[in-house]
Amino acid sequence: MKHNKVIHGTVVNAMGSVGKYMPAPDVLAFFNNLVSAFREEQQTQRDLAEIGAKRDLLIAEVTRRYDLYQSVFNNIFTERKHAVDKHFELVERGIATNNKDLIVHGLQGISTIVASSPFANIQELSKLMESGQRLEI
Amino acid sequence: MKAIKAIATYKQTLLSLNALQRRANEISGAVERAGDVYEREYHSAHSILFPWGIFSRVKRTIRRVLGRPFFNEQDLHVIAPFLQMAAELAQLVDTKPLNEEGEII
Numbered sequence: 001m002k003h004n005k006v007i008h009g010t011v012v013n014a015m016g017s018v019g020k021y022m023p024a025p026d027v028l029a030f031f032n033n034l035v036s037a038f039r040e041e042q043q044t045q046r047d048l049a050e051i052g053a054k055r056d057l058l059i060a061e062v063t064r065r066y067d068l069y070q071s072v073f074n075n076i077f078t079e080r081k082h083a084v085d086k087h088f089e090l091v092e093r094g095i096a097t098n099n100k101d102l103i104v105h106g107l108q109g110i111s112t113i114v115a116s117s118p119f120a121n122i123q124e125l126s127k128l129m130e131s132g133q134r135l136e137i
Numbered sequence: 138m139k140a141i142k143a144i145a146t147y148k149q150t151l152l153s154l155n156a157l158q159r160r161a162n163e164i165s166g167a168v169e170r171a172g173d174v175y176e177r178e179y180h181s182a183h184s185i186l187f188p189w190g191i192f193s194r195v196k197r198t199i200r201r202v203l204g205r206p207f208f209n210e211q212d213l214h215v216i217a218p219f220l221q222m223a224a225e226l227a228q229l230v231d232t233k234p235l236n237e238e239g240e241i242i
Contacts, residue, residue: 103178111225111232
């Protein structure tokens, strides 16, 4: 309280000293403009902070979505590679035992996997991801 | 907002390119390995069907001239699985990573 009185006194003194150089109404207008500019500056700072926060949020959302899709694709391709490798093991076993049926069976499995699109259910997957449901891959 | 949209578009493009690269690697890897198997089986079938090289071919040609088939029933047991392998390899080779519109499939 005492501190505020000191500041008030200082401001009044400052106004008094400024009054030596310009008329009193102009001094008041000057200080009003100064306060208004200060408030505007504060509002601008708040707006900037809000825009910055929104930007960070949006970038985080974009990155999160990208990482999620990347992770899903990684899992899909890893699983397919694993399946293809298993079929090639069958083929190798067929070659080792001279079992033509096993070789043909292995190659059929490989061509079925490779011919099927890894992105066949991508629309469905996108919907699930947008809905925020838990995904089991 | 424009910058964020640009970042999102860039990330999406990067994701598509990564997916396309992995798909292309999957197809080319499978074709390459299946091609090796096919080649090995081709040599194996060829050596069974033509064990004496040109003489085996002459023997079969004579057989055909005499009105009998070039390949007998026993040979067909060698050829049939080999044809199936060729069909599977052809299917692998025909697998396309992109459709007509240039979208990843």
